[in-house]
Amino acid sequence: MSFKGLEIVHVVAMDQQYCIGTGNQLPWHISADLQHFKAITQGGVVIMGRKTLESMGRALPNRVNWVITRDPSWRFDGVKVAFSIEDALNNALPDVRASEKPNSIFIIGGGEIFKQSIDIADRLELTHIELDVQGDAHYPEIPAAFKKMATEKHIDDKTGIAFEFASYQK
Numbered sequence: 001m002s003f004k005g006l007e008i009v010h011v012v013a014m015d016q017q018y019c020i021g022t023g024n025q026l027p028w029h030i031s032a033d034l035q036h037f038k039a040i041t042q043g044g045v046v047i048m049g050r051k052t053l054e055s056m057g058r059a060l061p062n063r064v065n066w067v068i069t070r071d072p073s074w075r076f077d078g079v080k081v082a083f084s085i086e087d088a089l090n091n092a093l094p095d096v097r098a099s100e101k102p103n104s105i106f107i108i109g110g111g112e113i114f115k116q117s118i119d120i121a122d123r124l125e126l127t128h129i130e131l132d133v134q135g136d137a138h139y140p141e142i143p144a145a146f147k148k149m150a151t152e153k154h155i156d157d158k159t160g161i162a163f164e165f166a167s168y169q170k
Contacts, residue, residue, distance in 0.1 A: 003089055003105075003120060004089075004093060005103070006089075006093070006096060006103060006104065006105050007103055007104045007105075007122045007123060008089075008104075008105055008107065008117065008120055008121045008122050008123075009040070009104050009105065009106050009107065009121065009122065009123045009124070009125060010106075010107050010108075010114060010117070010118070010121050010123070010124045010125065010126070011037055011040050011041060011106050011107070011108050011125045012108070012109060012114065012124075012125075012126055012127070012139055013026070013028075013030070013033050013037075013126070013127035013128075013129055013163075014126065014127070014128065014129065014138075014139045015027070015028075015129045015130075015131045015132055015133045015135070016128075016129075016130065016131065016132050017132055017133070017134070017138070018138045018139045018140070018141070019132075019133045019134065019135035019137070019138055019139075020109065020110065020111060020114075020135070020137050020138060020139050021055070021109075021110060021111070021135050021136070021137035022133060022134075022135030022136055022137070023135075023136070024051055024054070024055045024137075025055055026055075027131070027133040027135050028129055028131060028133075028159070028161060029159075030127075030129070030156045030159065030161060030163060031156070031158070032154055032156065032163075033127045033129075033163065036125075036127065036165055037108075037127075040106065040125050041060070041063055041106045041108065042062050042063060042100075043062060043063065043099060043100030043101055044063055044064075044096070044099050044100065044101035044104060044105070044106055045063065045064040045066065045092050045095045045096045045099055045101075045105050045106065046060060046063050046064070046065055046066065046105075046106045046107075046108050047066045047067075047068065047082075047085070047088045047089070047092065047105060047106070047107045047108070047113070048065070048066070048067055048068070048107070048108045048109050048110070048113060049067070049068050049069070049109060049110045049112060049113040050067055050068065050069040050071075050074065051110055052067075052108065052109040052110040052113070053065070053067050053076060053079060055110075058078070059076070059077065059078030059079050064080070064092065064095040064096075064099060065078060065079040065080065066079065066080050066081075066082055066088045066091070066092050066095075067079045067080070067081055067082070068082050068083065068084065068085065068087075068088050068113060069081060069082075069083065070083065080092070080095075085113070085116050085117050085120075089105065092105060107121070109137075110137050111137040111138050111139065111140075114139050114140055115140045118140045118143065119143070121170070122169070122170050123167065123168065123169050123170070124142065124146055124166075124167070124168040125165075125166075125167055126139075126142075126165075126166045126167075126168065127163055127164070127165055127166075128163060128164045128166055129161060129163045130161060130162035130163060130164075131161060142168065145170050146168040146169065146170055147168060147169060147170075148166055148167070148168050149167045149168065149169045150165075150166070150167045151164050151165065151166045151167075152164065152165040152166075
């Protein structure tokens with residue numbers, strides 16, 4: 001636990017080149033991955049960047065949503081605003097302690113937020129998508145300190161896309 005007793009968890013899907021998005025959108029639609037994401041984060045506290053929230057178009061239900069932005073006047077219904085990773089973590093602490101998942105905080109994107117927080121993350125919940133999208137948003141390289149602890153391979157029924165859920169622990 002690296003931040004005041006909290007486990008900091010990255011939750012993200014990426015292609016073979018670490019691509020997580022293109023044109024501020026997910027470049028795939030895999031129902032099982034969305035369900036996996038929901039199961040991990042529901043009832044907890046999520047931190048994301050402004051562009052990630054805007055790409056979703058709404059705050060995620062049944063979670064406390066924290067958004068990081070540099071714009072002090074930015075507001076969005078259903079979210080709390082922070083101006084840095086540290087600001088979000090410090091201010092979200094009471095929300096986390098009161099949540100259904102009082103020991104974990106979930107960082108859900110985008111690329112810049114992942115890059116800024118990879119060194120303080122304790123666990124990575126990654127979905128490796130067997131595609132090469134050539135998008136414009138990327139996850140950082142996984143540091144050597146992380147070890148893959150569990151994997152679960154799948155093939156999407158609708159698209160035929162192969163993917164793997166993988167948990168990494170520092």
